[in-house]
Amino acid sequence: MPRLILLVILLLLSLLTVFKAPAYYLWLAAIMVSEYPLIFVGISVLLTSWGIWNVPYRLAGNIIGVVAIVLFLSPIFRAYWISKDLKQDMVQDLSRTDTTNISYPNRAPFALSKLFASTQTTPFKTFTYVTYQDTSLKLDFYRSRVLGKRPCVLVVHGGSWSSGDSQQLPELNSFLAERGYHVASINYRLAPKYKTPDPVEDVKNCLKYLREHADSLRIDTNKFILLGRSAGAQIALLAGYTLHDKSIIGVIDFYGPADMVWGYSIPSNPLIMDSRKVMVNYIGGRYEQVPDKYKTCSPLEFVDKQSPPTLIIHGHNDVLVAYEHSRRLNEKLQQNGIKHYWLKLPWATHGFDYNINGPGGQLSTYAVETFLNTISQSPPTP
Structure with a gap:
């Protein structure tokens, strides 16, 4: 028994x-x-x-x-099964006129042996990137292991806009540094004390700081990529689509809420999270009270023909941020002719990339590296 x-x-x-x-x-x-x-x-x-x-x-x-x-x-x-066509599909969706100099990852997108692998993190340095009247914000900088001026990935953590920090899920940061990308993982002002669009302003100030210190940090200031998870993805997408900064050459969206109006109308399971309360704390009121603010913090509202290339990664079994957000964003990007790729993971839930060596973790890490190599145009030597 x-x-x-x-x-x-x-x-x-x-x-x-x-x-x-x-x-x-x-x-x-x-x-x-x-x-x-x-x-x-x-x-x-x-x-x-x-x-x-x-x-x-x-x-x-x-x-x-x-x-x-x-x-x-x-x-x-x-x-x-997904890995069999992943490289081909990404090349097709993200291809440029000249792809001869693009370095795609020299490994399979998924390997059974890697499920047994351990993960390691590399050292980073912490800098204060902005000081406001009532607070200051820090970033963790993972220096590229490839010499010379390199592209920089700015990582925005998740946590319902009210928690989390720059040291969340550091394994991918270390991986990207090994592959030749600087990584700046940032802290930003958190709800409920701070509201939207304060975190987007923080991203803008971080980009300013990285430009001012580009020589010492060896950053290619023409090649910034924004990467966000969950709430951080909403911030990264909104910054990427509204700052109109030509140096932002791409945005990576890990299971982010792209349509805040729709998201409020269809709340998540209350046994998992009170999503409406989370949104009210971040936006500053219920939709009925401040409908315009929900629209102005919905990234898909700002997609246009000048938006940067975008990588969307989402699990179908996500119970915190509905899969529908990514479907809607994908549709808007298609309508505007923006180069993008949507990695769909049928089994994965929110936060699946906690283990970058798991089934979803391997595929998403491969997709991120392929996306970065494609849009940065001058990828590191393997």
Whole structure:
């Protein structure tokens, strides 16, 4: 009986690779289940193998165990399937007239062996990039491992606009530095004390600081890329589309809310997050009170034919920021003829890139590197 109970629990967990999590802690479990699948496969195999002996409910347990194993393995199978055409699809959607000098990653987008790899972070230096009357803001600078003046990726963290900091998910920052990109991971003014568009102003001031110190930091001031996650993606997109800064050559959107008006009308599951309260704290009122502010902080409202190339990355099982945001942004970019690519991850949930070596983490990291190499035009030597 204990074996059967454990296998039923594992089966229920495995369903998180297919269905959206119905509650907060199950959302956290979904990240683990979908991006560390081999751990759960191993446990399921051990418990299922126990059934070779004459144990109670052997057949039922074996059937449940096999189904759980297949579901736990499904992100791996699906990641491999997407990886087969990922490079070709990105080249097609992002190609320029002259692609002869573009260096695409010299590795497969997904490798089973990498699921066992560990992640390391590289040292960074912290600088104060702006001082306001009531606060000052810092950034963490990861220097490129390739010599010379290099493009710089400005990373904006997530956290519902009210939490998080510049040291969130540093593994990708270290990876990009190894590949020849400077990374400036920033702190910004947080809600509810500060409201939109204050964080966009912070991005603008950060770009100003990086330009002023470009010689010492070895930054190519013609090549800035904005990368944001969740709430940070909304800030990065809005800055990329409204600052009209020619040096911003691309924006990378990890599961960001692109349509704040629509997002308010369809709130997330309250057992996971009170999304309307989060938006009110950031925007400064309910939609009924300040409808114009919801529109002016919706990035897709500002997409036009001069918008920078955009990479969208979103999991279909996202329970905090609806997948529909990315569909709407993708449609608006298509309408305006903006070069962009949308990496769709059917099994992934919000925050899937917590593990950059997981199925979703590998594909998104490959997509980010390919996007950066494409738009920067002079990629680092592998």
